[in-house]
Amino acid sequence: MTRSTAAPGRAVALNHERTVTALGQCPLLTGLAREEIEGILARSTVQHFPAQRRVFEEGGRSRGAWVVTAGRVRLHHLMADGRQHVGGFRSPGSVLELTSALDGRPYMSTATALESSEMVLVPRALVSELARNYPITVRNAIEQLCLEVRQRDITTAIASLKDARGRIGCTLLWLATQFGVDDGKTTRIDYRLTRQDIADRSGVTIETAIRVMSDLQRRGIIRTHSQIIEILDIEKMRDPARCEECQFDCSVFASGTPQLIR
DNA sequence: TCATTAACCGTCG
């Protein structure tokens, strides 16, 4: 066999390895052995999506739970005026639409690939079967659904904040809990986001998002570089977001943070 | 395509 055929074969094997690893990192499957993950993958379908392609749509019949195994995904609702309300962003290891997979009702939001992404669709039947065969997955599912409920509270908090400063501040702080990487003094949101993404997550126009973020940069509270946002002063960020009077569990400072939704 | 700025305008406290 020539080198030209052997090399792609090895690439496929490596790719499979990465898919298995990412699938194993899915919170639903925590505690399962490698062979069990392999078995689940064997009975699931792997699909690839180019940037901007829809993975599934709100209202569509649930075929199962989706697990992000590569790339990045945006969850959102399409609104009548053409704007999007973004519910959240996901990265490898995330499970999407577990609720729909469990109750068989339609998908609750639309998912769009932000970049070339790989998704594993775990069929509904298999999700039920997992619950029967591996009690740990029931615990995992409960844990995951609790996290999703809590995140929904954050979304509510963002929407209920009165002004744009507060909404964008709350959005950035939440993103910091989800994707934040502590660089000693500052926190970097390790997830590329356009101004439009921030605006859609905050419920404001892109111009307003820019207006507010430019001001935050002038005041030395944040710094941005090629779609990566760094929070330089979390205290001052909490101020416009009015974190003190917020009843939701965003907990930017929480040490021993529970597993977050990736 | 993404980011930024500015002028303008309606809403609301």
Next chain:
DNA sequence: CGACGGTTAATGA
């Protein structure tokens, strides 16, 4: 009235 934020347009990277 004046702050705020959406709309529109122009421009730069």
